[in-house]
Each structure stands twice: as structure tokens, then as C-alpha cells.
Amino acid sequence: MPTWHRLGNRDELVARTPFATKLDRQQIAVFHHEGRFRAIGNRCNHKGGPLCEGQVRGEFVMCPWHAWEYSLLTGKGPPGYDDEAVPVFAVEERPDGVYVDTDPVTPRRLTKHDPHPLTVLPSRTPGAPPRVLGISTTAMDEVNPRFSTSDHLLEAGLAHARSLGAETRLVRLRDLQFRACEGNYSKAAHACTWPCAITERDPADQLTAIYEGLVQWGDVVLIATPIRWGQAGSLYYRMAERLNCIQNQMTIHNRCLIQRKVAAFIITGGQDNVQGVAGQLLTFWGELGYLFPTFPFIAHSRGWDAEDMETNVRQVRASEALAEAAAELAERAVDLWRVVDRHQAPPARPMERSGRKAQPLDRMAERTEEG
Numbered sequence: 001m002p003t004w005h006r007l008g009n010r011d012e013l014v015a016r017t018p019f020a021t022k023l024d025r026q027q028i029a030v031f032h033h034e035g036r037f038r039a040i041g042n043r044c045n046h047k048g049g050p051l052c053e054g055q056v057r058g059e060f061v062m063c064p065w066h067a068w069e070y071s072l073l074t075g076k077g078p079p080g081y082d083d084e085a086v087p088v089f090a091v092e093e094r095p096d097g098v099y100v101d102t103d104p105v106t107p108r109r110l111t112k113h114d115p116h117p118l119t120v121l122p123s124r125t126p127g128a129p130p131r132v133l134g135i136s137t138t139a140m141d142e143v144n145p146r147f148s149t150s151d152h153l154l155e156a157g158l159a160h161a162r163s164l165g166a167e168t169r170l171v172r173l174r175d176l177q178f179r180a181c182e183g184n185y186s187k188a189a190h191a192c193t194w195p196c197a198i199t200e201r202d203p204a205d206q207l208t209a210i211y212e213g214l215v216q217w218g219d220v221v222l223i224a225t226p227i228r229w230g231q232a233g234s235l236y237y238r239m240a241e242r243l244n245c246i247q248n249q250m251t252i253h254n255r256c257l258i259q260r261k262v263a264a265f266i267i268t269g270g271q272d273n274v275q276g277v278a279g280q281l282l283t284f285w286g287e288l289g290y291l292f293p294t295f296p297f298i299a300h301s302r303g304w305d306a307e308d309m310e311t312n313v314r315q316v317r318a319s320e321a322l323a324e325a326a327a328e329l330a331e332r333a334v335d336l337w338r339v340v341d342r343h344q345a346p347p348a349r350p351m352e353r354s355g356r357k358a359q360p361l362d363r364m365a366e367r368t369e370e371g
Contacts, residue, residue, distance in 0.1 A: 133218030154224035160327035181241035227269025258289030
């Protein structure tokens with residue numbers, strides 16, 4: 001039996017649309033399209049984004065969070081995606097105002113999608129060899145390559161890790177084609193998702209190698225960066241912005257994706273401010289959930305006024321002491337991970353947020369299975 005609710009006068013609603021209202025537990029988005037009022041479910045099937053805030057193009061409204069589209073007439077997605085649909089609600093214009101029926105004309109239709117590979121939580125066999133991920137953040141023209149001091153020391157650290165029995169993997173950000181962060185967190189906290197919405201939508205985006213390496217594969221990560229104008233390199237910050245989707249899981253779900261993992265850093269450059277760069281790195285990676293070994297970074301800089309970069313390069317290339325320091329850094333990081341792995345230290349718990357108590361991944365998995 002229809003359940004009609006008065007929304008308001010026609011002129012008033014024309015001025016207000018699009019808008020959302022909650023009636024009889026239904027979240028309804030109301031639009032004025034081609035001279036008629038239309039009403040569909042306000043929650044996007046993808047992540048629940050508010051459709052009333054989206055852009056209308058033709059008969060379709062685009063979710064402001066992740067750009068899924070729905071017809072204002074049928075509730076269905078565009079051709080090729082019309083297996084997904086949000087509810088459609090009947091609207092009537094009467095002499096005393098505009099009314100909407102909260103019993104849907106057509107229901108919400110959700111298509112079951114295969115889970116994204118990044119949603120699979122890691123599982124490590126006790127006693128298995130450590131896995132060391134190296135991330136190089138220096139930019140370079142591969143057609144006309146140059147010697148990179150940070151790359152050189154990172155490779156020395158990874159080589160030593162292999163001699164300790166570790167598996168290693170090297171990812172150079174300059175080899176990856178990945179888009180800049182779109183700032184979904186600025187739209188709404190829940191719009192910044194895991195996996196990253198860019199990764200979900202764009203198969204050509206190659207930051208998956210970093211996400212998989214950090215969350216699923218690596219036990220230890222060595223991050224190497226040059227110093228550029230007193231800061232880490234630009235590629236580092238492009239990557240770091242996209243890692244907000246990992247940290248945001250703690251903000252919105254009290255779920256820490258980084259468990260019992262260790263990070264250490266290699267910082268080199270012709271300019272100073274080593275401590276400033278190291279401080280930023282330690283803060284950011286600590287917020288992701290990483291542990292740090294004693295003396296968690298090594299660095300080389302000849303200071304602000306050392307403009308003879310060829311001398312800097314020559315010194316690093318020839319320095320056995322710096323290569324040994326990189327090896328020792330890798331060893332400290334691996335040793336710490338082995339201690340954590342041996343004693344199965346309890347999983348990291350984020351600080352309490354919004355009055356909710358943090359929960360480890362295994363308990364979160366239990367709750368998901370229980371529904």
C-alpha cells in the first residue's frame with residue numbers, strides 16, 4: 001500500500017533541488033529534471049556516497065565520491081553497468097504540493113563483484129624468511145640516466161638483506177605510472193577507501209605494486225629518498241598522498257592494515273635538513289603502523305653551500321662506510337622484524353577515535369564473517 005509524504009510546494013522544491021530527505025527509513029534523493037520531479041535512493045551502491053550531491057549529466061547523476069552513475073528515470077547504471085540500480089520512488093504533483101511514495105517502484109539491485117585482490121589480508125607462516133621491500137623515490141630520465149646516491153645505498157641495503165636470508169623486492173617509483181591523489185578524503189572521510197578508489201577504477205594505475213608490497217608482501221620496507229629543497233623528493237610525496245587510504249582505515253574503521261612490520265630510511269642529498277626529512281618520514285610511517293629499529297635512518301649530505309654535486313656523487317660512489325651503513329640499517333630492520341615475528345607481538349592498535357575501541361584485524365575478520 002502506498003505511503004505518501006508531502007515534500008513541499010513546487011516552487012520551493014524547484015529552488016531546493018537536488019536535495020536528500022529521510023522518510024520511513026528511506027534515504028531519498030530528489031531532483032528536478034526536464035520539468036519533472038524525480039526521486040531515487042540517495043546512497044550509491046559502491047560505498048554509500050550521497051547521490052544528491054552529484055553532477056547531473058543528461059538523465060544520469062554521478063556519485064560525487066567515486067563517479068558511479070545512475071539514471072534519474074530508472075535508477076539503473078549506464079549501458080554496460082545497468083545490472084546495478086538504486087531504488088526509484090514515485091513522485092506526484094498535487095494542488096497542495098509535491099508528494100513522494102516511500103515504497104520503491106523498483107528495488108535496489110546490487111551485483112556481486114569479485115573482491116579486489118588488495119582486500120585479501122596477509123597471512124605469514126611463522127619462521128618464514130623475512131621479506132624486504134625497497135622503495136626508490138628518486139626521479140630520473142631513464143633515457144639519460146644519472147647516478148643516484150639514494151638508489152646506490154638502497155641497493156647496498158637490499159643486497160645485504162639477501163645475504164641474511166631475506167627475500168627482497170625493489171620498486172622504483174619512476175618506473176610506475178600512477179595518478180595523483182584526488183583528495184577523496186576532502187569530500188568525506190568514508191570517501192577515502194581501501195583499496196584506493198583510483199586503483200579500483202583505473203586498471204592502468206600502477207601504484208598497486210606499492211599497495212601490495214606494503215600491505216600484503218613486505219615485512220620490512222626500506223624507503224630511499226633524495227633531499228630536494230630541504231624536503232623528500234616529489235615522487236615520495238605523490239606516493240605518500242595516495243597512502244592516505246591505508247591510514248584512513250584507522251580513522252573510519254579502527255582497522256590497522258600494517259601489522260608487525262618494520263620501516264627504515266635512507267636519505268641523501270646535496271642540501272641539508274636531514275633531520276627535518278627524517279622527522280617527517282618517521283611521523284608518517286609511524287602513523288601507518290610501522291615499527292622502527294634503533295637508529296632508523298642513515299643519511300649523507302654535504303650541507304647547504306656544497307653546490308659541487310659531482311663531488312657529492314663521487315664521495316658516495318666511493319664510500320665503503322656509507323655502503324656498510326646501508327647494510328647495517330637493513331640488518332637492524334630485519335633483526336627487529338625477526339624479534340617481533342618470533343615473539344608474535346600483539347597487533348598494533350590505533351589510538352581510540354570517536355570513542356570506539358580499536359580492534360585487531362583478526363577480530364575484524366570474525367565480525368565480517370558473523371555479519
